[in-house]
Structure formats: C-alpha cells, structure tokens
Amino acid sequence: MSDLQVVLGEMQPWTDSTDHRPALAALLADALPSERRTLIVGPHSRPLISAVLDRAADTTVLVRSVSDAEELAAEFGDRLQVVAGALDGLQAEPFQVVVAADGLDRVLGYDSGDLSWTERLQTLTALAAPDAVVVLALQNEFSLLNLLDSRPADQRHGDDEWRPLHDDPTRPVSVDQFASALPWTAQLYADFGSRAFVAAEVAAAARPGELPTRLAVDALDAADVPVLSPIADGVDSAARAGLLSAIPTGWIAICGMHAEHDLYAQTGPSVLTADKTPTGWQTSITGGTSPADGLLFDPPVVPAKVPDGTSVESALIRLAAAEDVPAFRKLAARLGEWAADSPVVLRWDDVVIDGESFAHGVSPWVTEEPTDSADLLAAAWYRFHDRLIGQHRRHPWPPWMVGDDLVSTWMSMSGIELPEPVQATSPDTPPASAGHVARGKELAAALAGVLETREHAAADVRTALADAERARQELFELRGHVFGLERTLGFRNKAMKTRENRIRELRTQLQKVTADHNRIRGSRTYALSRVVFHAAQIRKPRVVARKVARRVRKR
Template identity: 70%
Template structure:
C-alpha cells in the first residue's frame, strides 16, 4: 500500500483525543530492515493500531496486510500530514496514549517504543505504567510489536556527549533515568504480560534474534553485521565500537549491548537476522553448517544514498548459503596481536592463491575462514568491470591496514614501515611481486609502492563511501592518541631544534674565532706589505739589485772587453 496520490479520495477526518501537542513534530527515519521484519510479523486482515511516530515505510508495511489500520501520534501537525499522505487507507488519531479509549486491537505496532506517546498535559507515567496502558488496548490473542531503548547499549556507554545533550530539542523524551525501564533481555521478557520473542536492535539497521546474538562470537556473521551497523552510526564515541562488540561477543553478551530491543508477542516464525545493506534487506537463518541468506529489494528498502561511482550494488553475488566460521580479518587481527608473523605470512599466501580476477570486491572482514578454506560472505558490492587479482588484493590489504591502525590494534610492524610500504609487504606475502625500486628523478616522483597500491586505494575508498563508513567523526580515544603522538613528536622536534641551535651556536663561535684570526692575519699582511714596499723603494735595495745582477755574470773579463770596445767606438 503506497501513499495517496493526486486524484485519490480525500483523507479521512482527523480524530483528536486528550494529550495532543501543537505546534510539535516528532521526526522519524526510514528503517528498511524493520519494515521487512514487520512484513513477516504482521498478520493479514486484523484490526491494527500503530502507536507513536513511524516512518512511511513502516506504515506501508502494515497497510499491505490490513485495511483497518489506525495510527496514534501526539503531534497534530504530524497527524494532518499522515492523513494527507495516506488518505482513507489510514485512520489517524492525534493525542496521547492515556487519552485513547476504544475496542481492543488485534495488532499493536509500537516500534518507536513508549517514549513519545504522551503529551504536555498527560500524567507522568513510568514505562511500566505506559506498558499497562498499552496492554489494555490489546486483545487477549493480539500480536504486539514493542521496541525498548537500551540504556546499557554500547553506543550509549561510549557516547562522548553529556547525558543531557544526547537528544535534540525536537525530541521530548521524559523517560530518561526511569528505574522501571528494562535494561536486559530477561528484564524485558519478565516485564511483558505476553510471551515474546526478542530481537536485538543495532542502530535500527540490523535486527538479530536475542538467543542467536548471545551465541555469536567475534568474527561470525551476526557479530560482523552488528559491528557494521554500529560503525555506521554518527554519534561521537569515546572509542571505536568494534572492540567493544568483539569483547561482548566473546563473553556471550552481544544481545545485551544493542541500541535497543524489539519484542514480538503472538507472531509466527520469522528470520534470525534482518540487516539493511544499501538498497536491499538481507535475511539470514542459521542451519547446521552455516547460514541461509536472502537479499530482497523492494519498496520497503531505502534507496541507495551512495553517489554513482566505481562500485555498484548487485545482490545476486551474495551466496544463498554462507558457511559458519569467522572472518579472515578476525584471524589476521589475532595473528598480528600475537606477533605471529610466520602464521600471518602463511594465511596471506593462502589468500593470494584463493583470490582471482573478479567483479566482486574482496574484503577481509567479509571473507569467511573455517580453518581450511575460504568463502565469500554477504557483501553485495561489485566493480563496474572485472578487476585484476593484484588490485583486488591491494584493495583488501589497504582496507585491512586502515582498520588495523584505526582501531589501534597491536601489530609487530615498526612505525616507519606503515602505509604503502606495509601494504606492499603484505602483497608480497600474498604472492604479488614487489615493484622495482627506481631512483627518483625529481621531488615529485611517485614511489613505486604508491603506484602499486594506487588502484587498491581507489577501490577501498569507494567501498568506504558505499558502506557509509564514518570518515569525518573521530572517537575521543583516537583523538587522545593522536594528541599524545603529536605531543611526543613535538617533544622530539623541540629536542632536535635545541640540538640544531646548540650546533649553530658552536659553529657561530667557531666562525667568530676564525673571523678574528683572519682579521689578525690581514693586519699582519698589511704591515708586511707596507714594509716590503718601503724596502723596494730605498737606494740600498737598488744597489743590492745591481750587485745581484753583476754577480750573475759568469765571465766578467769578456763582458769588460765588450764594454771597452763599445766605449772606443764612441
């Protein structure tokens, strides 16, 4: 069921109950994975109530199953807009939860939770009291879908903002610090008056069945999808979320740290995992050997926000069966932390033999390793044309390099080797011949290693764009580490400057000493020159020169006879 188009019947009359708010608006965001889950959960042709603000995608998912749908929102402006968008297909009521009276509903959808269901003049109801009010509106065998925000979520614990600055002025949330709100799966199940199946909600992008999440370990498919969902959130964090997710998964607590939970009561069987992947929604069900996966593209999926570029979305490359195992990236991280370079080199060599020319972009965080063989994961991103093996490996190692350093993980390689040189070394481990080192002919000459990984860098950057990797938001720990590194570098530079100043001072003193010595020598030379000129101009010097020349004559008698002849002739 789509929105009302021009020419459709006029919207139904807006109903107003106690607790409406005006002027006010509650913002919503599209959640394709949640819309796909509702498509599987909502039964057909049942009297349905949508409680609280919901995005059009979620409303359309409900309308596709039932013609008798009512939505309750506290904002009059939002109610009027919904009436215009959906027309008579949707009965819109403006008001608060405690002001709604009527016959019980067969289906109640409250995927926005119970935070934004009361108005200005409503009673100050706790979460438990709001749940009781909701249960009064549900039939005995009703299907109820209820979301709960997790105050113990990893993103909430790592959020660098003060608690009073985490919600904007447009989100009136009076339930902060409510002691009756459940903060675990067990507390949520105990608080509900119905027997419910609980899904862990990771940033509204990935929904994982709670028991499946609890059994997932680092590097496995549910954990990888949870990490990808949390890394796409733009909240400023104290430290990278990936490390916390891996630690929680290792302790079996992945289902305890999501941003929220989704409780489903009275519904039939659903998939184990719902995950948003660009234009599609990935669903996965666990089997004895791995996962059965399906990628669905439809109106419930959000259009891709990625600009046209070198990569495209192709769900057909996602295998229908993904084996169980951990990601190659997880194994590489462990080997790097243990400084087991021989095992790291062997795994890199095996990867080099496994990768071939293909359109599918290779990512070590999505390649599954079961201890003996490799298999593609659920990444649907492909290049426009076939990419050579060398460039695919370069892109994979460049991405691994960025994630290794970006998450501040331990590794055995020295600082002066980081960057293109380290990526080139990993490529050499994978069987790619190192580039020939040529002598630079100008300052602008590009290094051979940079030329080798240039194409891989472009592919890795394009992959970061389509994956919505947070490039502009830096966590506090990274900032502190960068500041400490800059401080250390500044200290070293200060020492270097001091050494240069000291050296220049010594050289300056030596130059002054030499200058004084040169001046002394010039003065002595000037005195000697003056004395020399005075001696050469004296009569004594002239007589001595005559005597000197006369002394040079070898046969003085012969010279005397010649002089006598000349005198006689005259």
C-alpha cells in the same frame, strides 16, 4: 484528505521525527499478516507506514503531534485514519494488528497521566484483540552505544525529543525481563541501531568475528553518536562472553506471529536476510546494481551460503597482538593465493576462514572497471592497516613503519613484490608509491565512504587521546632534535666567528708584509742587488764587454 481525530494528550506545536529503517520494514513485511484491522502507535517513518498500509485492511495511526498528524492525513488521504493524542486518550475497538515499533516512550503527552511502562503496556494491551499480532519495541538502557556515549545526559536529547525518564522500576532492562513482561508469547530480536535485527537466541550464541557480530559492529558504527572508545572492541568483548543480545540499542518483540529469517540487516541501499543452518548461513539480498564513488553495489555477487566461521581480520589482529609474525606471514601468503580471482573489493573483516581455505562474506561492493587482483589485495591490506594502526592495536612492527611501507610489507607476504619507490625530485616532494599500493589506497577510501561507518567520522575519545599522546611524544622528540640542531648551529657559529677573526688577522699581516715588500723593491739597495745578481749570471765577460763597448760607441 481524511478526517483528523484529536483525543486527549495531543501536543502542538510539536514534531517527532523518525528516520526510515529498511531493515525494520523488511522484518515487518515478514511478520505482519495481511488484510487485518491495524493500529500504528507512535511516530514511524512514512515508508514504513506506507508498507503497513499496503498489507492492512483498515489502518489507524496514533501520534501525539498534531502537526505530524496533519501531514499524515494530507499525504495518505482516506487510506489512513489519523488520530492525534496520547495512548491513554485513545478509545477504540480492539485491533487485530498493533504496531509499536518505536516503543512506548513517545506515546504520552503533557496532559497524560504519569503512567509507568507497565501501565502503558496495559493500555496498549487493551487496544489489542486476544488473538492480535503485536509488534513492540523497547529501548535498552544498558546498550553499548548508550554506555560509550561521550555526551553528558543533558546533551543527549534536545528540547524536541521529550521523553519520560527511564528510572521506572517497572521498565524491563534486559531481554529476559522484556519477554517476561509481555502478556503474549513473543519472538525477540536484538535491534542494533535500527540497521540490523538479529534473533535474540542467535545473537546470544554469536562469537567475535562471526556474521551477526560483524553486522552488529557495522550497524553500531553507522550511528551518529560520539563514543568514548571503539565500538568494535566492546561488541567483540560482549560476544566473547555470550552477551551480544544484552547490549543492542533495543529489542523488538513480535507476538502472535513468527518472522521468517534469523537476521535482517541494512547493507547499502538493500536489505540482507540470513538464516542459521548447521553449516553456516543461508543468505538473500534484495536490490539492484547501484553505483557509488567508483564502486558498484552488486547483490548477485553475495554467495547464497556463507560459512559459519570467524573473519580473517579477527585472526590477523590476534596474530599481530601475539607478535606471531611467522603465522601472520603464513596466513597472508594463503590469502594472496586465494584472492587471485576475487569478484569483489576485498575486506578482511568480511572474508571468512573456511577450514584450510577462505570464503567471501556478504559484502556486495565491486569496482566499476576491471581491476587487477593485486589492487584489490592492496585495498584489503590498506583497510586492515587503518583498523589496526588507526585504533592503536598491538602489533610487532616498528612505530615508524606505517602507511605505504607497512602495506608493501604485507603485500610482499601475500606474494606481490612491489617495485622500488621512485625517489623524490626535491626535499618537499614525497617519494612516489608503487602503483598497486596507491590504487589500493584509493579503493579502501572509496569503500570506507560507501559503508557509512565511523571510519570517516570523528575518532572516539580513547583513540583521540592516544593520537594526542603520540603527537605529544613526537613533539617532545622534535623539540629535542631542534635543540640539538640549535646547539650544533651555535658551535658552528662560534667556529665561524673564530675563523673570521683569524682571517682578519692574516689579512692585516698580509697588508703589512706587502707594504714592506713594496718599500724594499723601491730602494737603491734593491736595484744594486739586482745588478749584482744579473752580473753574477754572466759566464762570458769578454763577449759582454765587447757588446757594451759597441753600444757605448753608438751612443
């Protein structure tokens, strides 16, 4: 175990927790030089510290938490010099590499001076050599995730996240102010939820549906923050205005060195890197095949070159909002022909329009077992259904045509004619869906689970309000339907009562008539009438008289 040094500003009991960020580790691996005397300022994840430690010659880490410092000293031993205290309490010779990837918000303690952001930067600059490589992060107050956060200000940070207030007038609040405030020439990256890092100039040039925008949406959707409205709408609006670099969760500056790639993004268990070219993106992905929920993460299926175009989902949503069904049908038919030999689980938000054809994006998820192309096509349409109908976007189809019916319609547009559904055997049993649609629904659900996006989390407030309004409308309609049924049942009940009274009256009359009939049949008059009746039927009186005389004589 290495010696633990304590300087002014240490905090105990205290801990600053930080999650591992593979995309940031990949960025630092490209940006940091090797065999340099290095200082790590602020809380960082253990894997990130280990990655920096493997490249540096002599590494010192400064954390304000004494308990965190003790754990680091016990874990890394003599390889790491651990200092517990505040930034303004550290006195040391200038370092050749300074890493402050957590920013300057969690570097001061209770005993530290009330330093502004500029004064903290000056203190950090004093610890860096003139030719040092400095990595510095800054949280963005104007981030889209911060603006859409539905929690009030007093609930966004707990007691274990002591941070200074961001009302400091010297604190940069834009990417240009951040670059101007630094004493070094810097390469800036937009940080989207610590899962995607895009070069600032590339992010500023990105438009809706393009690769940086799609990765920014996925990264922000994975953040565990309750939001007021869908993230994708805000990101697309910012990209349409050329402001994608203005709304990330933060920025990270690399000074004195230059990172190799324009884009670093966490995708599944691996990290995707991409470089902008005149015709598209040159991509590379690390990691091996990894199974998850019936799917496989298979990096080799990601194409080395991805066209620089918009996604199919953006085009479909635009056509649906414009109610241009013929153009939607035409595009769906082209997708059905193209998707016949797809090697991956299709996602229209990751399929790129490439001229008159299409191209796969950077999604590496495939099925474990061989799957019919119609099932993959159904999975893509079901995912599109959840993102179109679930977010209450405009479309030309009737509101009651949702679920399997709407997906089946889109499948038929793509050239897949599904069999008629089997009817239910009882009123409580729903009709069985076609096989392709049912399998596509399973694949879409499995894909949504492994992507770690907000699709499986709680809905945003706007969507929840729209769902509540739709439920309220359905409740009003159902109440009207129930009222109509109750009124009909009331009329039928009255009719049945009238019929019952009439039946009782007829039954009483029948009893009276039956009693009168029985009384008549028992009278002598009725008996005499019957004799007369039978006598009138005699056609040969002489024969009858002889027979009667014969019986009389016998008696």
